[in-house]
Amino acid sequence: MIWGEMLLDREVHTACGSDMMSDVLAFVKDQSVLLTGLCNMQAIRTAEMMDIICIVFVRGKVPDEAMIQLAREREIVLLSSGHRMFSACGLLYEKGLRGGAPYR
Amino acid sequence: MINYITLTYQVSGDDFTRAGEASSDVKSKLKQMGVSPEMVRKVAISMYEGEINMVIHAHGGIIKVTISPHEILMVLEDQGPGIPDVEKAMQAGYSTAPENIRSLGFGAGMGLPNMKKYTDEMDIKTKIGVGTTVTMKVKL
Numbered sequence: 517m518i519w520g521e522m523l524l525d526r527e528v529h530t531a532c533g534s535d536m537m538s539d540v541l542a543f544v545k546d547q548s549v550l551l552t553g554l555c556n557m558q559a560i561r562t563a564e565m566m567d568i569i570c571i572v573f574v575r576g577k578v579p580d581e582a583m584i585q586l587a588r589e590r591e592i593v594l595l596s597s598g599h600r601m602f603s604a605c606g607l608l609y610e611k612g613l614r615g616g617a618p619y620r
Numbered sequence: 621m622i623n624y625i626t627l628t629y630q631v632s633g634d635d636f637t638r639a640g641e642a643s644s645d646v647k648s649k650l651k652q653m654g655v656s657p658e659m660v661r662k663v664a665i666s667m668y669e670g671e672i673n674m675v676i677h678a679h680g681g682i683i684k685v686t687i688s689p690h691e692i693l694m695v696l697e698d699q700g701p702g703i704p705d706v707e708k709a710m711q712a713g714y715s716t717a718p719e720n721i722r723s724l725g726f727g728a729g730m731g732l733p734n735m736k737k738y739t740d741e742m743d744i745k746t747k748i749g750v751g752t753t754v755t756m757k758v759k760l
């Protein structure tokens with residue numbers, strides 16, 4: 517947990533995973549969690565534009581202070597996991613998170 | 621009563637970490653004004669794609685957003701290299717972005733088609749060596 521303890525009562529049902537923000541912007545619809553190995557400001561910006569409320573950084577990526585600051589302003593919860601993308605997605609899927617409607 | 625507002629943003633071409641600040645500001649202003657979340661998102665996504673394009677393909681530029689009761693108009697103007705073949709550029713998957721842009725999470729060739737998808741009207745005027753102006757409209 518990097519930031520957002522006070523927002524832990526929020527409920528999420530759907531997630532998406534990608535390192536490409538281009539794809540998140542083009543293919544994601546109404547998902548509330550983003551799993552990504554991309555650790556830069558644009559990951560937070562993309563989440564902001566898409567109304568994503570939680571980002572899980574995979575492969576042990578840890579956001580810097582500027583990213584945390586932006587996430588704080590936009591109330592986006594930040595988590596970091598040592599798992600790789602596939603395993604991190606699998607763990608959340610097992611707990612009931614889904615991908616949402618298929619594309620098209 | 622004021623029924624329209626124009627916002628102007630200077631987008632820097634040298635600082636990728638700051639790309640998206642203009643779109644972010646517009647998003648929060650629209651939200652504050654009580655525009656529906658669906659419309660806010662349409663504007664935010666299309667403007668952000670355009671702003672990112674400006675930064676990665678055209679060394680920055682100027683964005684003007686006009687908010688009126690029935691529509692939101694976005695005009696993104698740059699003095700970059702221009703787009704040689706607009707029809708090709710509009711195709712999903714077409715990108716000239718170099719590898720270092722891909723490692724920053726962009727360059728899948730999805731931006732322009734996505735802007736088209738989320739707006740009601742879109743027009744690109746471009747001239748090689750002079751620049752590109754992208755105009756987008758979202759009806760409220």
Ligand SMILES: Nc1ncnc2c1ncn2[C@@H]1O[C@H](COP(=O)(O)OP(=O)(O)OP(=O)(O)O)[C@@H](O)[C@H]1O
Pocket residue numbers: 538539669673674677678698700701702703709710714715716717725726727728729730731732733752
């Ligand atoms: N403002 C611009 N100035 C010059 N060329 C541009 C501009 N905008 C887009 N292009 C050209 O059009 C191509 C397609 O743009 P598009 O936004 O669809 O994809 P991308 O930016 O390469 O990748 P993505 O948007 O998926 O991250 C770009 O690769 C670039 O060659």
Ligand SMILES: [Mg+2]
Pocket residue numbers: 669672673727730731732
């Ligand atoms: Mg683009």
